[in-house]
Amino acid sequence: MSGAGSVALLLVVVVANPVAAGAQVISGTASAVDGDSLVVDGQKVRLFGIDAPEYTQTCKRGDETWDCGRAAKEKLSALVAGTIVECRRVSVDSYGRAVSTCMAGPEDLNRTMVEQGWAVAYREFSADYVGAEQHAKRNGLGIWAGEFELPSDYRASQLPREPELRGQFVRPRRTAPAGLSSCVIKGNRNRRGQWIYHLPGMPYYEATRPEEMFCTEAEAQAAGYRRAIVRP
Known part of the structure; x- marks a missing residue:
C-alpha cells in the first residue's frame, strides 16, 4: 500500500474509533440526584472520594431535626445550575455510574461539597478531601453544625428495609498490614x-x-x- 493510502486508512480508523482518552471525560449540563451523585449529559456520575448524606437522611442541630440529605442535594443542584459540568472518570461503581472528579466552570464540585460541610471525605477510597473536611468541621459548616450519622452507617442501618442500596460503595474495612503487630x-x-x-x-x-x-x-x-x- 502506498504512503498516501496508508494515511487515508489511518484517518478513517481515527474517525471511526475516537481515542480512548476522550471516553474518560463526560461533559454537559447536569442535574443532582443527591449530594454526591449527578446525571451529566444523560450519564450517571458518582463524585469520587466524598460521601454526602443520603436524600432521606436527617441530622440534628441542638433539639432540631433537619433534612440534611435534601439540603446536600439542593447545594449540589445550585453548584451545577446554568453551567457546563466536566467530569473525569476515575472508575465505575457496581451501579454502572462513572466515579469521577467534576468541575462546574472553575468550581471543584467534590472539594466544595466537603469544604462547605455537605459531604464527608470518603477515606475508604481517598484521602484527597480530608483537609477540606477538617476545615468544615473546625468551622461548624453544613452537617458539622450539629450531630449526624456517617452516610455509610446510615446506609447500613437501612439495608433491611431498602435492599436496593446493597453494594453501594462498600469494601472491607482497613486492617493492619500482615506482619505489623504494632498496628493495634x-x-x-x-x-x-x-x-x-x-x-x-x-x-x-x-x-x-x-x-x-x-x-x-x-x-x-x-x-x-x-x-x-x-x-x-
Missing part, C-alpha cells in the same frame, strides 16, 4: 460524627469495632481522629 490502634467514628481512636488497655478498646487500624497515634491524628477520653 483502633479508629472509630461514632454516631455524633466524632472520630476517636482507642489504644490497647483503654476501657472500651475490646468492645470497639474499628473502621481503620493505625500503627501510631500520629498516623491516627493525621487521619483526623482524636484520642479517646478516659475518665477517672
Whole structure:
C-alpha cells in the first residue's frame, strides 16, 4: 500500500474509533440526584472520594431535626445550575455510574461539597478531601453544625428495609498490614460524627469495632481522629 493510502486508512480508523482518552471525560449540563451523585449529559456520575448524606437522611442541630440529605442535594443542584459540568472518570461503581472528579466552570464540585460541610471525605477510597473536611468541621459548616450519622452507617442501618442500596460503595474495612503487630490502634467514628481512636488497655478498646487500624497515634491524628477520653 502506498504512503498516501496508508494515511487515508489511518484517518478513517481515527474517525471511526475516537481515542480512548476522550471516553474518560463526560461533559454537559447536569442535574443532582443527591449530594454526591449527578446525571451529566444523560450519564450517571458518582463524585469520587466524598460521601454526602443520603436524600432521606436527617441530622440534628441542638433539639432540631433537619433534612440534611435534601439540603446536600439542593447545594449540589445550585453548584451545577446554568453551567457546563466536566467530569473525569476515575472508575465505575457496581451501579454502572462513572466515579469521577467534576468541575462546574472553575468550581471543584467534590472539594466544595466537603469544604462547605455537605459531604464527608470518603477515606475508604481517598484521602484527597480530608483537609477540606477538617476545615468544615473546625468551622461548624453544613452537617458539622450539629450531630449526624456517617452516610455509610446510615446506609447500613437501612439495608433491611431498602435492599436496593446493597453494594453501594462498600469494601472491607482497613486492617493492619500482615506482619505489623504494632498496628493495634483502633479508629472509630461514632454516631455524633466524632472520630476517636482507642489504644490497647483503654476501657472500651475490646468492645470497639474499628473502621481503620493505625500503627501510631500520629498516623491516627493525621487521619483526623482524636484520642479517646478516659475518665477517672
